[in-house]
Amino acid sequence: MMGCPPAAGRRLAAAAALLCLLVASSASAAEHKALLQAAKGDELQGRRHHRHAYAAMMYMGTPRDYEFYVAVRVMMRSLARVGADADRVLIASDDVPRDWVRAMREEDGMRVVVVENLKNPYEGNLGGMNRRFKLTLNKLYAWSLVDYERVVMIDSDNIFLQNTDELFQCGQFCAVFINPCYFHTGLFVLQPSMDVFNGMLHDLEIGRDNSDGADQGFLVGCFPDLLDKPLFHPPENGTKLNGTYRLPLGYQMDASYYYLKLHWHVPCGPNSVITFPSAPWFKPWYWWSWPILPLGLSWHKQRWDDLGYAAEIPMVLMELLMYIAIIAITKLARPQMTKLCYNRRPEKQSALVQGLIKLAGIVALVAAYAIPFFVIPCTVHPIMGWSMYLFGVLTLSLVVINVFQLPPLAVLTAWLGIIGMLFAMANPWYHDGITRILAVVGYAFCSAPFLWASIVRVLDSLQTMLERDPFFPRLGEPAQETEFSKLY
Secondary structure (H helix, E strand, C coil), rough: CCCCCCHHHHHHHEEEEEEEEHHHHHHHHHHHHHHHHHHHHHHCCCCCCCCEEEEEEEEECCHHHHHHHHHHHHHHHHHHHHHCCCEEEEEEEEECCCCHHHHHHHHHEEEEEEEEECCCCCCHHCCCCHHHCCHHHHHHHHHHHCCCCCEEEEEEEEEEECCCHHHHHHHCCEECCCCCCCCEEEEEECCCCHHHHHHHHHHHHHCCCCCCCCHHHHHHHHHHCCCHHHCCCCCCCCCCCCCCCEECCCCCEEEEHHHHHHCCCCCCCCCEEEEECCCCCHHCHCCCCCCCCCCCCHHHHHHHHCCCCCCCHHHHHHHHHHHHHHHHHHHHHHHHHHHHHHHCCHHHHHHHHHHHHHHHHHHHHHHHHHHHHCCCCCCCCCCHHHHHHHHHHHHHHHHHHHHHHCCCCHHHHHHHHHHHHHHHHHHCCCCCCHHHHHHHHHHHHHHHHHHHHHHHHHHHHHHHHHHCCCCCCCCCCCCCCCHHHHHH
16 A cells, blocks of 8 residues: 655644635634524524414505504514414515514514515405405415414404414414304414415415405305314313314304403403404494403503604694694684674575585584594594593584574584493493493484484574575675674
8 A cells, every 4th residue: 555755644634624614614604604693683583582473464555554554563563462472473574564564573582574465356346435455365475484383374453362372373364253153363373384375376376266355255165164163172182183173152252242241251262362353443443443352451551661652642643733723713703703704784585595505514513522522543542542532522622602693502412412321331330231232222312303403593593593594795895894704
């Protein structure tokens, strides 16, 4: 066997050592680059910390995008409050504002996964207000979260009352039946799988039957036999089940059930999650939903504790200043308003003009009660919202009273009735929901005659005003001062 000379061996050993050093350095650089790329990706989408996740979705294009943004943040924070041991993932469409994404990632601790909106082939089946469900098929992206063993997909109109991590022990698909025939997609458990996800995309392409044109009808078609499956009971040893299961009602309690007893007690399962699948105008975050829906205070308490109302308070203050300015201007302009109402021209107004003036008075009264409702921030705290509404109605009603010379008590009867209705609904001593409903109906029945009398009084006052001297001077003709106006 021939060997290398000693000097050549040393040179060869040195070269080998240098080569190993270069390889190690190159590997270290590649690893460092990979870590930087991973860190960059982690900054964009968030890193997986747990084996399981609670996931919600957000998309744009509805009139209430901001409201659902706030709702998602409150719901996700409520999961942290009940001690959920899982990641919180948001499936966000690529047009969600970047500052919203940043807030949810950095302030709320969510992992944000940005996706493209799935084309809805059933869009033609959506009519009217249901068009807001056009992009709910984005829920299917939950099956693409293959970093997780189980995912609980949830809607933003849920309130978590206690920890529900036992749901991660459920099978490949589990959902709650709050409807006798169809399960509800406001909360369901799934096992992520790219094969299932791609199969669902294929079903969208071929146009699988969909009863409602949204995610509800599509998923019911994917799992048509769920009603016949066994009820989920979490194994005590913590193992995961396989297959599909029905979830007990306590995991998706329709808020409508609450109002029968004014408390929760579902004996066949945990009282864990409240959902609000009712009319979209009565979600728990809207200020006007309380005290019609007392559970709204629970939602706002969570928001107060976690997020506060920093975004809405400046708008409320500006609105308050606007109403104060309107009151001041009305007070200063009142003498001029009176001069408009009394003019010595002898001819009478035509019946058409009188009818238009009376209609203008009625429209002004309706506007005084309607306008404040629409200018208040939708997700402000109910106490602040109702206070601003009542103050706004009072302010605009005073304007109408001064312009049309109406009796104040008659105009403000409905205002006083609203205050009484709030107290009747918010009474904390009702034993159950039936008693509450009967009390509210009784109050409405007793107050209806007063409201009717005030309407008649306002119409009579408008007619009396029109039967006086003509209402307005002719165009281009200077108004003549009367003895009455000189009193001002």
